[in-house]
Structure formats: structure tokens, C-alpha cells
Amino acid sequence: MVISVASGKGGTGKTLVATSWALALSSNAKVQLLDCDVEEPNAHIFLHLQVDQSQPVSIAVPKVDETKCTYCGKCAEVCVYNAIAVVQTKVLIFAQLCHGCGACSYLCPESAITEESREIGVLERGHCGNVELIQGKLTIGEPMAPPIIREVKKHVDPTRTVIIDVPPGTSCPVVEAVKGTDFCLLVTEPTPFGLNDLSLAVEVVQKLQIPCGVIINRVGVGDDRVERYCVEEKIPVLLKIPLDREIAILYSKGIPLIEGMPQWRDAFLTLLQDIEQIVSASQVVK
Template identity: 40%
Template sequence: MRVAFASGKGGTGKTLLSTAFARALADREPGRVAYVDADVEEPNGHLFLHPEKVTTTRFSVPIPVLVDGRCRGCGACQRFCAWHAIIALRNRVMVLPELCHACGGCIQICPDRALREQMRSIGSLSFGTTGGLAWHSGRLDVGEARSTPLVSAVLESAPEGALTVVDCPPGTSCPVLAALEGADRVVLVTEPTPFGLHDLDLAIRLCRVLGLPHVAVLNRADLGDGGVRDHLAENDVPLVAEIPFEREIAVAVSEGRIPLADSPALKEAVERLIELLESPGGPS
């Protein structure tokens, strides 16, 4: 079972909800739950979960490199590359590694077999544990452009058969798609502002395109207006819980704590999500 926390808009409380949910779930079923931080551009889960016994490995993607002396400068690779990541010069090529999507096409199309693939490191993968909860995280190196392969890798690193909680990146494009891959359910964390509403609508449409069952949690529910609630009702998206703005939550978040003990509203939201997970039919 894999539950993904997504939002469209950033800063709505995905990490707050997903870490609290994973923590509460692991307290009930120690050793069976994994938290996966799929926001590899800005991973934050560790700041709240404080994992121990952390192991980190480098993560690499293949890029083309020249085999000495073979290139005759025909330019087939440059013409083929959809991302303009390879420039043919006289008898050699220049590769722009940040632009390369690692499709392997240039290697295949080269008539002189002048290119081969070499692994290039773009970030790191870490795992650790925290009180019966497994923590898996990816971290893109600063200056790297393409996070999608690392998002997929961190999801694959999670143990099979675990209850997996995925903390998604914001947005609705490729890194989010990669993070939602294989999700059984999506929890959309939103807020009652026009921004929250606008981006929630995009996130709902994304879930529909992907055919993923989804529910919503409304964070800072008392700051803003009611538009989000109406929109959820009109779209038949169950609103599982509302969490008001509480200074206790803001303070805990500022200090890197999960305020399950300080905020009854957060605790209740998490319990409702767990109930939903355990219900046989689940959300529509």
C-alpha cells in the first residue's frame, strides 16, 4: 500500500501531514512503515523525523561520452537529440549533461559507434530509521536540472510490502508524476486561499488523468475563505479533515518537531486518514 501526499501548491503542509501520518502509523505498526521523501529538490522530512543510522549512496544517470578517435563529425546525434544536449563539432561532440534525458538515442544512431554511456552523479539516496519507521530520501545536487530519475530511484528504494508514505514535490509536472507512480491513494493537502484553490483544481485533474483515488485535507482552515470546500464538494472529493491555524503548529514546524502531541486537530486529521486507509473500500 502506497499513500502519496501531494498539493499542487507548495507550502500547504504536505511534509507536516505526511511525517505526522507516517509517525502515527509506525507507532501502531512498528517496522512496517516507510516514509519516502520524494521532494528531492527540497527534501525536508528528515528535519522532522530525525532519522538515525543513516546510510547515503551517490545516485547516477547515464550520459553519452565520446570513444576516442571514432567521431567523423556527421552530426546525426545532434540532429536526433530532442533536448539539444549534444553538439557535433569537427571530429568530436560536446555534451551538455544537464540537458541530457538519457534516452540513449545518440548512441544508437551514431554510424561510427563513437559514443558510449558513462554514469554521471546527480544526487544522493539516503535511508535510515527513526523509532520503528524507515526513512528514505533523495537529494538532488545543487545545479542539476532533472530530478525525475532520482524521484523514481528513491521510490524504488523503499522496501517492498511496507506501508509507504510518499511526500511529493509541489507542482503538477514531471517530478510529481514520478512521485505519484504506483500510488494507491493520494492525499491532497490544501489551504483555503485562491492560490490553494487554483492549484488544488490542477492536482485533482492530475489525479483524474492518472486514475488515482484522492481525498483532501484542509490546512490553516480558518485563514481564507470557503471556496475550497465548495470546490471539493462539487468535485466529489472527500474532505477528510480540517486543521486550523495554530501557533503551536507553527512553532513546532519552526523547531523541527511533529506536533502530534500539541495539536489535537492534527492528531485527529491523522487518525481519520489512518481509518480511511484501513477501511476496505477506501475513498472513491
Template identity: 45%
Template sequence: MEVVAEGVDGKLIISVASGKGGTGKTTVASNLALSVGYCQFLDYDVEAPNSNFFLKPEIKHVQKVTIKHPYFLTETGADFSACADFCHYNAIAALKDEVIFFPELCHGCGGCKLVGPKGTVREKDVVVGEIRKGPAKPNIDFSMGDLKPGSMRTTSVQNALDKLITKDGLVIIDSPPGTSCAMVFAVKDCDYCILVTEPTPYGLNDLELSVGVLEKLNKPFGVIINRDGIGDNKVEEYCNKNYIQILAKIPNDREIAKYYSRGDSLIDYDSSWKKKFENILKGIEKELQT
């Protein structure tokens, strides 16, 4: 499906991130997508993907994400201690008569095959997650990554999503929370990042951490304050003091929480948000042009 966002010249990648989890990243990302209408949407929060509940895509393709795990032909009597010594993840223990392999610790680098006795280390594909892809209304090209529980290969699944990013138009990326590698993976290619936070000490603490990441990566960004009114004014004071633009404030409203709980969108609850999100996009484009 060829998707080009109206009014977006060339390619524009917007990542929606937050330090603290549960501040409303997915609410912002999905409502932005629904409001603008034409875009590619990628859920990079592969450990806890939720955008599907709000965008309700019709999944047409499911692609397994695999990595290669070794198996050892112990019947050859070969000595596998070089494999165990090489493995930086302690995934291999070479004992006297057996090799114990810990699949959970294996990153699939292929090092053991490289250093082991020739022909005695083989590999097989192991599923660590999957990518689900399909259209969502009105005109959204949707993809999500879903990490297999028990696997630590978060970035392998995110890397598979990287390969799906289209060449043109608006791309919205729903990032995982935090400030470490999985979050950086989701913002590293963006042109602009929306940070979603809430006006509580936790929200402020984690906002400051995510601002640190974005400054290090040299990415332009703005802030959306969700559940405005619930805590204190310190997030706003922080933004003003540091010349960080507040793009919007979503009020604290038990009714919005109810909508969210069912998988209904903010723009279903209050249609004026459609215009607001469109304007947020226009503002971002304008900022990036100057």
C-alpha cells in the same frame, strides 16, 4: 528491515500531494507516519526534500543516482555529426574540429553512442542525485531522494525511489508540489492520495488542478485543509459541492508555524493529532475496502 503496518492488510500506498507548494504536505505525511508508527516513508520531493527534518532518520545507506553521459574520442578524427543530429535534447554540437557537449541537457539515453561511429563514443557515470535511507523512530523505514542542484534529472532520482517500495504494509509517499510529471510520478502507484491545501484563492486554484490529475489517473483521494481560518470558505464549498471528503482541518496557528520552523511535529505540539491521524488512516482503509 521488515516493516508491516499494524492493521494494514497487504500493501497500502498513500501519497500526500498538493498543487500549491508549502501547504503542509510534509507536515501531513510526516505526522501521519509518526502517528501510525509502522510504515515505509519515501520523500519523492527530490528537488526540495524536507521530511528528514521532522522524521529525523538515522541515515545508514547513501546511494548515488547516476546516469550515463557520453564522451567523444575526437582524436580518432571521426565525424560525430550523426550524434549531434540524433540528440533530441541539443546536448551535442559537432563542430569542425571539436565536439561541444552540454552535460546539463543530456538525459543519458545513449542514443549518440548508438548512432555514432563505432567505438568512438564512450560513456561514463555522472551523479545526478542521491538516495538516503535509514530507520526513523518509532518504526519507520525512511528513504529520501535529493536532486543535485543544476541537474534536471528529477525523474531519474524518483525512479530510483520507485525501486525501493516494499511489497507489504503501509507506504507513505511525500510528493512534490505541482501537477506535472514529477507530481504524477509520486502519485501514479498510490492506492489513495491525500491532497493538502489551504483556504486561499491560490490554494483553491491549485487544488482544482490536482483534483484534475487524480481524476485522470482514477485515484481515490481526500483533502486536508491546513491553516484553517486564514482565508475564506471557498475550498470547503468546493469540496462539498464536488463530494470530496475533507479528512481534517489543521487550524491556522502561529505556534504550529513555530514548531514547524524548528523541525518539531504537529503531534509534539498537540498530541490529540496522533489519534486523528490514526483515524484518518482507518477511514482510508475502510473507504478502499468498500
């Protein structure tokens, strides 16, 4: 089963949940944790990742052979991202705008365009006991996270429990990370910001037709509007984590919650059972 851990709002505790959950489950089975927050991957901090393997992630960008090019302008015409411009007898390529769709090279009437790979980040793999961690890391200054997320997700091993740490927000990187997962766990906090962004995240998972449940973190601060929202929307609240200075301090030191407070282990084991039930029930409905 593949479960994504998302939130909409940043800093609600996605990585705290994902890392402790993976560690709790790994006492019984091999678990994969994919860190798809490729702009700011943090799971490795909690798992003290030893990188076994590192490989560049590239996208294909066009390269023009000017000896063949007739400057007809077809490539610039078909590129919807404005990544190619033809100015008299010069072809300008703006590689950072290129999405690597391949239309220009395929459609060039002179076959003057080949593709070369341009590195935009790295993918790293390593282990922490029974947890296999795979993370993507976007190179500083590069705008596009989705190709790296796609690359990380290619390593999903469907025979295991797979937990995906999703970036904050509701746009393309989130969709890329959540898409195709069996369940989406939404971590929120009981504040107006938490609620607003939770409701946006719920719209994303509903659009993707993925069943979801909620974890409310820092219970004790704010108000009960998040809980009321979950009742109204019939979204199960699967776990509550209190506002607790000790939890915050453990987090600040990069210590996984279940390492510093082992009493949380059972709650994370139950969490998977609850989700398995919800997923099998929703499959029956389908």
C-alpha cells in the same frame, strides 16, 4: 498500500502531515516515508534522520571515443534534447541537457559512444523508530529531479504502508512522485491560492486515475470556497487542521505535530482507515 501526499501549492502542510502520519502509524507497524521533494527535502528535519546509508544517484551520459568517431553527426541528429553537437571535427556534449535516453550510443554507426554515469544527486536511507525514511536530494545547479524521484521510488516496500511526500507544482516531478500510488492525499489551505492549485492537482491525479481526498490545513483563515469545491467535485475532505499559532510554532521548531500535540494521533490513525475504505471501494468499481 502506497499513498502520496501532494498539494499543488507549496507550503500547505504536506511534510507536516506526512511526518506526523508516518509517526502515528509507526506505533502499530513498520512504515516507510519516501521524501520525493528532492529539490527541498524536509521530512528529515522532523524525524531527526540518522543516515545509515547514502548512495549517489547518477544518469548515463554519452562519452565519445574520438579515435573511432568519424564526425558523421548521427548522434546530434537523434538527440532531441540538443545535448550533442558535432562541429567539424569536434563533438560537444552538454551533459545537463542529457536525459540519458541512450539513443546516441546505440545508434552510433562506429560504436564510438559509450556511456558514463554523471552524479546528479544522492539517495539517503535511515530510521526513526519504526519509520524508515528514504530521501533523495538533488545536487545544487542540477535541473532534473525526476531521475532521483524514480530512484527513491524503487525502494518502495509494498508489504508496508508507504507514504510519499510529493514536491509542490503540477509538472513532471509531481507526476513522477504520484504515479503508481494507490491514493493521493491533497493538502490545501482555504485561500484562493490554495483552491487554484488544489484544482490543478486534482486534474493531475484524475489524469493518472488515482483516487484522492483532501486535508484542509489552516482552517479559520480565508473562506469556504475550498470546501464548496470539494463538495461539487465529490472529493472527500478527510481531515481539517485549524489555523493555530501553536501548530505553526511546533512546525517552525521542527517538532512533529503528534509529538507536540499527541491528541492528533487518533485523527491520523482514522485517516488511514478512511483511505483504505475509499481505495477498496474504488477497486470494487474497477
